[in-house]
Amino acid sequence: MITNLTIVMYHYVRDVGRTRFPGIKARSVPTFQGQLDYLRRHYRLISPAELAQAVRDPSYRLPSPAALLTFDDGYSDHHETVFPILADLGLTGIFAPVAKAILEGSVLAVNKIHFVLSAMQDRLGEVVNELFSLLDGYRQAYQLDSNQAYWDRLAQPNRFDPAEIIFLKRMLQRDLPEELRSLLTDELFRKYVTADERAFAAELYMNLDQLREMSAAGMGIASHGYDHYWLATLTEPQQADQIRKGLDFLNQVTNTQPSWMFTYPYGSHNPALLSLARQAGCIAGFTTEVAIAHSPHDPLLLPRLDTNDLPTAGDTAPNDWTIKATSNVP
Numbered sequence: 001m002i003t004n005l006t007i008v009m010y011h012y013v014r015d016v017g018r019t020r021f022p023g024i025k026a027r028s029v030p031t032f033q034g035q036l037d038y039l040r041r042h043y044r045l046i047s048p049a050e051l052a053q054a055v056r057d058p059s060y061r062l063p064s065p066a067a068l069l070t071f072d073d074g075y076s077d078h079h080e081t082v083f084p085i086l087a088d089l090g091l092t093g094i095f096a097p098v099a100k101a102i103l104e105g106s107v108l109a110v111n112k113i114h115f116v117l118s119a120m121q122d123r124l125g126e127v128v129n130e131l132f133s134l135l136d137g138y139r140q141a142y143q144l145d146s147n148q149a150y151w152d153r154l155a156q157p158n159r160f161d162p163a164e165i166i167f168l169k170r171m172l173q174r175d176l177p178e179e180l181r182s183l184l185t186d187e188l189f190r191k192y193v194t195a196d197e198r199a200f201a202a203e204l205y206m207n208l209d210q211l212r213e214m215s216a217a218g219m220g221i222a223s224h225g226y227d228h229y230w231l232a233t234l235t236e237p238q239q240a241d242q243i244r245k246g247l248d249f250l251n252q253v254t255n256t257q258p259s260w261m262f263t264y265p266y267g268s269h270n271p272a273l274l275s276l277a278r279q280a281g282c283i284a285g286f287t288t289e290v291a292i293a294h295s296p297h298d299p300l301l302l303p304r305l306d307t308n309d310l311p312t313a314g315d316t317a318p319n320d321w322t323i324k325a326t327s328n329v330p
């Protein structure tokens with residue numbers, strides 16, 4: 001039974017100032033270590049095996065409050081930085097790499113956008129103008145609106161990002177036709193980041209050997225689908241295909257997967273996907289709903305906090321999420 005489990009989600013963990021892309025939003029190494037220190041003071045960190053047992057066995061009780069670490073998208077940060085830190089502390093976590101990025105050496109569209117924005121962070125106006133001129137070439141074929149109409153509709157700054165970033169993200173992640181989105185993202189990535197996508201992918205993501213090494217050391221490896229699609233937007237046969245190809249990939253990492261875990265890309269899922277996953281032996285699924293997991297949660301719909309929802313120094317006073325978890329102690 002799952003009781004009072006705080007699952008924390010991480011993406012990049014790196015000291016961005018020392019990389020070629022200082023604009024990437026990442027958890028720095030000292031704040032990652034500080035957060036682990038905080039978590040170890042206030043929670044019992046559980047292993048993937050303990051989660052599996054809690055899901056299978058209604059009489060098995062997790063320690064309370066419990067926490068579990070999850071790392072999405074298979075960045076090489078996870079092997080280089082996270083893995084040794086966890087191993088030193090005798091901790092484990094669940095890592096969810098994207099099969100296609102690793103098997104085909106391609107960079108995820110969402111990562112391409114991050115790196116374009118980071119490379120051009122002081123010249124975002126130039127990227128917007130470049131996008132406009134690319135759109136001029138496709139306007140007729142795709143029956144697009146005018147550049148001004150898109151800008152007026154989408155360029156709304158929020159408390160985290162300026163108008164240009166919001167505009168570029170909305171256009172390239174959501175509003176343009178899907179085929180055109182990936183075409184334009186590729187063009188911008190080639191122009192502003194690199195023409196050698198394969199070399200960039202090899203640097204950005206872990207490889208199979210590294211995943212095997214981590215799995216052998218007790219780290220959990222979860223499926224994150226094959227293509228990193230929004231799974232709820234797919235047809236059932238397409239969903240089944242993502243599940244099957246994701247599992248084929250897991251089998252290359254860990255040989256046998258009698259039971260497996262699923263991290264839904266973007267947290268996107270629907271009832272059809274859950275039932276296909278369950279039929280295929282999935283025992284736990286991670287969403288991006290922000291909450292603490294309790295037994296009424298379907299184990300295929302486990303919520304997660306973002307790393308930014310918790311303090312990053314061991315001596316910080318418990319924040320609201322921790323007070324909530326601590327007061328749940330039976």
Ligand SMILES: [Zn+2]
Nearest residue numbers: 072073265266
């Ligand atoms: Zn992801």
